[in-house]
Amino acid sequence: xxxxxxxxxxxxxxxxxxxxxxxxxxxxxxxxxxxxxxxxxxxxxxxxxxxxxxxxxxxxxxxxxxxxxxxxxxxxxxxxxxxxxxxxxxxxxxxxxxxxxxxxxxxxxxxxxxx
Amino acid sequence: xxxxxxxxxxxxxxxxxxxxxxxxxxxxxxxxxxxxxxxxxxxxxxxxxxxxxxxxxxxxxxxxxxxxxxxxxxxxxxxxxxxxxxxxxxxxxxxxxxxxxxxxxxxxxx
Numbered sequence: 001x002x003x004x005x006x007x008x009x010x011x012x013x014x015x016x017x018x019x020x021x022x023x024x025x026x027x028x029x030x031x032x033x034x035x036x037x038x039x040x041x042x043x044x045x046x047x048x049x050x051x052x053x054x055x056x057x058x059x060x061x062x063x064x065x066x067x068x069x070x071x072x073x074x075x076x077x078x079x080x081x082x083x084x085x086x087x088x089x090x091x092x093x094x095x096x097x098x099x100x101x102x103x104x105x106x107x108x109x110x111x112x113x114x115x
Numbered sequence: 116x117x118x119x120x121x122x123x124x125x126x127x128x129x130x131x132x133x134x135x136x137x138x139x140x141x142x143x144x145x146x147x148x149x150x151x152x153x154x155x156x157x158x159x160x161x162x163x164x165x166x167x168x169x170x171x172x173x174x175x176x177x178x179x180x181x182x183x184x185x186x187x188x189x190x191x192x193x194x195x196x197x198x199x200x201x202x203x204x205x206x207x208x209x210x211x212x213x214x215x216x217x218x219x220x221x222x223x224x225x
Contacts, residue, residue, distance in 0.1 A: 004157075031211055042202050042215035043158065056212065091157060095211055101146060101165060104213065106157035 002026070004107035006092050012113045013082045021077045021110045025094030033104060034067055034077050035091040043091055049075060082114045119216035121203050126222045127193055135188045135219045137203030148204040148213065149177050149188045158202055161188070190221075198223045 005024045013019050025032050030051055035043035036059075045059040051072035060067070064083075069075040079086055089111050093104035118140040127133040139147070146165040150158035164170055164179035164186060176189040188201055200218040207214070 033211075033213075035215075040217075042204075042218045045212060045214065048210065048212065050210070055210065099211070101163055102211065103148070103160040103163065104211070106159070108157050 004092055004094050004105050006090075006107040006110050008110060009108060010111050010113075012115065014115055015082060015084060017082050017114075018078065018080045019082055019112065021079075021090050021092075021112070023075045023077070023092030023094075023107060025073065025075070025092070026096075026105055027073075028096070029094035029105075030072075030097045031095040031102075031104075032069055032075050033093045033095075034075070035093065036061075037089045037091055037109070039088075046077070046090075079112075082112075084114050087112055087114045119203055119205060119214060121201075121216045121219050123217060124220045124222070126224060127190075129193055129195060129223055129225050131193050132189065132191050133193060133221065135190075135201050135203075135221065137186045137188075137216060139184050139186070139203070139205050139216075141184075141205050141207045141214070143207040144181060145206040145208070145211075147177075147179055147186050148202075148206065149175075149186075150202040150204060150215075152200045152202055152218065154199070161201075193223050195223050195225070197221065 032049040034046040037043045048056040049069040064080045089109040092107045095102045121137045149161040152158040162177040202218045203216040
């Protein structure tokens with residue numbers, strides 16, 4: 001496909017479980033972002049990759065959150081020992097290069113529900 | 116840090132014009148985005164302003180005043196499909212880090 005894809009689209013986890021969320025950016029896009037969006041809120045920045053390098057992880061809420069992009073394309077966001085407050089939609093976005101005027105293309109998101 | 120303010124909800128009538136305001140406080144300003152997000156869907160790009168003034172794109176226009184830390188999105192000839200959340204987002208810093216506002220939920224009524 002031509003757009004950003006994410007899987008799974010929906011994930012239900014029991015509190016304490018580990019989850020892994022996948023993002024396939026648009027082919028050739030250098031920049032990749034992860035956001036967390038709670039109900040009724042705007043997306044909150046989590047982390048940023050330029051190719052395989054994680055240049056900013058200042059938005060990750062705790063050390064239970066970990067992201068990687070080992071080959072500079074597909075990225076995985078892992079949440080360990082999930083808590084109820086982790087319930088949200090996790091959005092991935094990619095951008096062609098690092099220029100600030102480049103729009104970010106968003107995937108459909110993964111809706112995580114922690115019981 | 117960043118601070119972005121926009122109204123949480125607005126209602127407008129089909130065929131009318133609506134203006135959604137956004138004020139921001141930031142350092143290292145690079146530009147301002149507007150995104151549209153339908154319920155349960157991903158945000159989609161509407162506009163990007165880096166210089167002061169009005170950018171027009173079809174029924175949608177976006178305005179920026181950097182000195183006032185102010186932007187607005189103008190939607191003309193409203194259609195029912197325009198019912199969505201409109202996200203104001205500021206790009207700042209050394210790369211494309213974007214900070215989103217809470218979003219304005221627009222309801223278009225017949």
